[in-house]
Amino acid sequence: MPDWTECLNFGISIAKQAGEVVLAALQDQKDVDLKSSPADLVTETDQRVENILIFEIRKRFPHHRFIGEESVAAGGRVQLTDCPTWIIDPIDGTVNFVHRFPFMAVSIAFAVNKQTEFGIVYSCVEDKLFHAQRGRGAFLNGEAVHTSGQEDINRCVVVTEIGAERDHLSLSTMTSNIFRLLKLPVHGVRALGTAAVDMCQVATGGADAYYHIGMHCWDIAASAIIVQEAGGVVMDTDGSSFDMMSRRVIAASSLAVASHIAQVVQAFPCRRDDDDPSSTCGAESVGKL
Numbered sequence: 001m002p003d004w005t006e007c008l009n010f011g012i013s014i015a016k017q018a019g020e021v022v023l024a025a026l027q028d029q030k031d032v033d034l035k036s037s038p039a040d041l042v043t044e045t046d047q048r049v050e051n052i053l054i055f056e057i058r059k060r061f062p063h064h065r066f067i068g069e070e071s072v073a074a075g076g077r078v079q080l081t082d083c084p085t086w087i088i089d090p091i092d093g094t095v096n097f098v099h100r101f102p103f104m105a106v107s108i109a110f111a112v113n114k115q116t117e118f119g120i121v122y123s124c125v126e127d128k129l130f131h132a133q134r135g136r137g138a139f140l141n142g143e144a145v146h147t148s149g150q151e152d153i154n155r156c157v158v159v160t161e162i163g164a165e166r167d168h169l170s171l172s173t174m175t176s177n178i179f180r181l182l183k184l185p186v187h188g189v190r191a192l193g194t195a196a197v198d199m200c201q202v203a204t205g206g207a208d209a210y211y212h213i214g215m216h217c218w219d220i221a222a223s224a225i226i227v228q229e230a231g232g233v234v235m236d237t238d239g240s241s242f243d244m245m246s247r248r249v250i251a252a253s254s255l256a257v258a259s260h261i262a263q264v265v266q267a268f269p270c271r272r273d274d275d276d277p278s279s280t281c282g283a284e285s286v287g288k289l
């Protein structure tokens, strides 16, 4: 059984270096480009950080493969094979980065034989490094973390995102999901603007559940294993097994809470990440699936 600890330790080191690049650019004037919608932003820093990460990893592990948010945006395909693969979001929370809203993360996951071996989420403004290695627990700045274990939906803080979709079908589905949860009621609904950091709140017990439709594999691949190793449950929003390419996820403190959320929330159609590089959601994708 191979031990991927050397890769993990290298990943933690370059995640911290990448976080320093993000912080150094945070106060700079930013040139912002649009991707899939007027709310789906990318900056030169996103691209530079991803290039640095891939360059450093490739120098050390030349036969490894990559799935990177900005490489895909530039036309690359999302292909998760059995090869060792680094799944990278250079800045998760780019809108926050542009606006200097202080929650953003370098997110790095590592998969072999299509199974995630470790995940790293570096929330660089907070200087909080979350990581987990399969079968070895979840950690925040080196200290073990655990989910709240909450099993009563009515005693939950739930985190979600509105995402970048701005078509009527996606927005009406997402807002009605929030309405239904608040009516249960739950204690509260929160959104930090970064899926990776959102999900890490579940791992530490600061929130009891997270769900989202429309995010991408690079947003959640690392934080999914962090929640799982913290004792949480990760599944699809339809209650089936988690599939990082499906663009739907629930991460929760317990199976009871995850299952309750799966009964309440509705999804809107999203093209899978590994189905087409120009993944779309909502009305644009209806009829294309």
Ligand code: LIP
Pocket: 041, 069, 089, 091, 092, 093, 094, 095, 161, 162, 163, 164, 165, 193, 194, 195, 196, 215, 216, 219
């Ligand atoms: C972001 C996600 C966030 C979602 C945004 C965007 P990015 O990732 O982390 O949860 O609401 O639409 O997808 O684009 O900043 O890497």
